[in-house]
Amino acid sequence: MLLENKFYKVLSVNQTDTLQAEYRLAILSECDVYNGHFPGDPVCPGVCNIETIKECAMLLTGEVLRYNTIKQCRLTALATPTVCPEVKVQLALTATDAGYNIQATIADDNQVYMILKGLLDKQ
Amino acid sequence: MTTSRAISKIEELIPQRSPIMMVDELLKVEGDECTCQLTVREDNYFVEGDGMMAEPGVIEHIAQSASAFAGYKAVAEGATEPPVGYIGEVKNFRIYRRPMVGDVLSTVITMGATVGGVTIISGCTYCKDECIAETQMKIFVRED
Numbered sequence: 016m017l018l019e020n021k022f023y024k025v026l027s028v029n030q031t032d033t034l035q036a037e038y039r040l041a042i043l044s045e046c047d048v049y050n051g052h053f054p055g056d057p058v059c060p061g062v063c064n065i066e067t068i069k070e071c072a073m074l075l076t077g078e079v080l081r082y083n084t085i086k087q088c089r090l091t092a093l094a095t096p097t098v099c100p101e102v103k104v105q106l107a108l109t110a111t112d113a114g115y116n117i118q119a120t121i122a123d124d125n126q127v128y129m130i131l132k133g134l135l136d137k138q
Numbered sequence: 139m140t141t142s143r144a145i146s147k148i149e150e151l152i153p154q155r156s157p158i159m160m161v162d163e164l165l166k167v168e169g170d171e172c173t174c175q176l177t178v179r180e181d182n183y184f185v186e187g188d189g190m191m192a193e194p195g196v197i198e199h200i201a202q203s204a205s206a207f208a209g210y211k212a213v214a215e216g217a218t219e220p221p222v223g224y225i226g227e228v229k230n231f232r233i234y235r236r237p238m239v240g241d242v243l244s245t246v247i248t249m250g251a252t253v254g255g256v257t258i259i260s261g262c263t264y265c266k267d268e269c270i271a272e273t274q275m276k277i278f279v280r281e282d
Contacts, residue, residue, distance in 0.1 A: 017184065017192050048183065051155035053222060060158060061225040062194035062201070066184075069194075082193040085231035085273075093224065133231075 016070050022046045022063050025074070026101070034108035034115070038071045044096035059094040064129050068119045071104045072135060079138035080114060088131040099123050113137065151209030152202055153222045157183045160199040164206040170249050172210070174203035178241045190236040196243075196271045200261035201225050203245040204277055208257070222280045226256055231273035241265045255279055 019025070023040040030036040042059060049057035065088060073080050094102070102123050108115040114136040121129040145151075145164050152161060160183075166173040176199050178185065184195025201223075209220035237243055243263050250258035255278055262272040 017186055048158055051158040053153050054155050056222075058224070060198065061228075062198040065197065065228070066192055066194040081236070082231070082233060084233075085197075085228050088228040088231075090225055090227065 016073070018063060018066050019070055022048060022059075023067050025071075028074075030075070034075070034106075034110070036071075036075050036106050038074070038104040038106070040067070040071075040102050040104060042094070042096045042100055042102060044100070046096075049096070057095055057097070059096065059099075061088075061090045061129070064090075064094065064121055065131065068104060068106070068117070068121065068129070068131055069135065071106055072108060072115065072117055072119075075106060075108070076115070080135040081138055083113070083134040083136045085131065085133040088129065088133070090129055092126045092128050094121070094128045099125075099128065102128065108135075145210060146213065148206065150213060151206040151220050153220045154202060154205070157181075158198070159202070160184075160195065161202045161206050164203075164210055165244075167207070167210055172203070172207040172247050172249075174199075174206055174245050174247070176243045176245075178237045178239050178243065180239050182239075185239060189239040191238070193233050193236065193271075196233060196237065196263055197225075197228060197231060197273065199243060200245055200247070200263060200271070200273055201275060201277065203261060204247045204249070204257075204259045204275065207247050207249060207259075208277070208279060223277045224280065226276040226278045229274040229276075231271070233271040234268075235270050237263075237265060237270065243270075 026039045245263045
């Protein structure tokens with residue numbers, strides 16, 4: 016995992032079905048990515064949230080997964096380690112021949128940060 | 139305006155810094171298109187243990203290529219600092235293979251209309267002559 020325990024840490028998991036779960040994560044403010052994104056102005060890179068969604072799907076399935084396609088990913092609010100020190104990642108996967116269809120959101124009690132629909136391939 | 143060598147130091151065109159600088163050079167600007175380059179190095183933030191770049195790293199490279207284009211235009215208009223932009227939406231991102239350490243990525247950005255501070259871009263990333271990833275994006279530029 017590229018970002019687990021570096022950009023985020025899993026606090027708890029609520030698995031509601033074989034391929035559905037909610038991961039509660041801490042966003043780690045000491046992550047080195049904030050040295051560069053941006054100097055003196057830490058903003059969670061959207062692509063790190065996209066990677067985090069995939070890594071949660073890998074934790075859920077126990078498989079190595081790669082994005083094949085992101086049909087749409089909307090970044091609906093600016094995420095920073097101060098604005099959202101904790102977030103919930105909601106995942107709903109459905110199996111396909113090559114991997115999974117994925118629908119995911121990242122949110123906290125106040126707002127939604129990301130809504131993603133895509134295809135993951137099994138490695 | 140067209141030029142075939144690095145136009146400006148990349149730090150003058152994009153606000154991102156180490157460890158998440160995902161463009162080495164803005165190589166060429168021609169009308170609504172620009173070309174940016176990145177050599178994939180082992181210490182790249184998105185390179186995994188197998189020497190391959192995770193897919194979101196390619197999205198960031200395309201976003202920063204668009205950012206360099208916006209920075210180039212801003213500098214041409216007299217700005218002293220590169221504009222800070224955020225990805226608002228990624229649409230129809232396809233990746234055909236992951237870049238690997240040693241690959242030289244060339245990304246062509248086509249900039250579309252800007253409406254209400256949101257610019258629509260499309261990007262295609264090539265390795266040699268092979269398109270390895272493509273996407274559309276909406277980018278917000280922060281107005282300070």
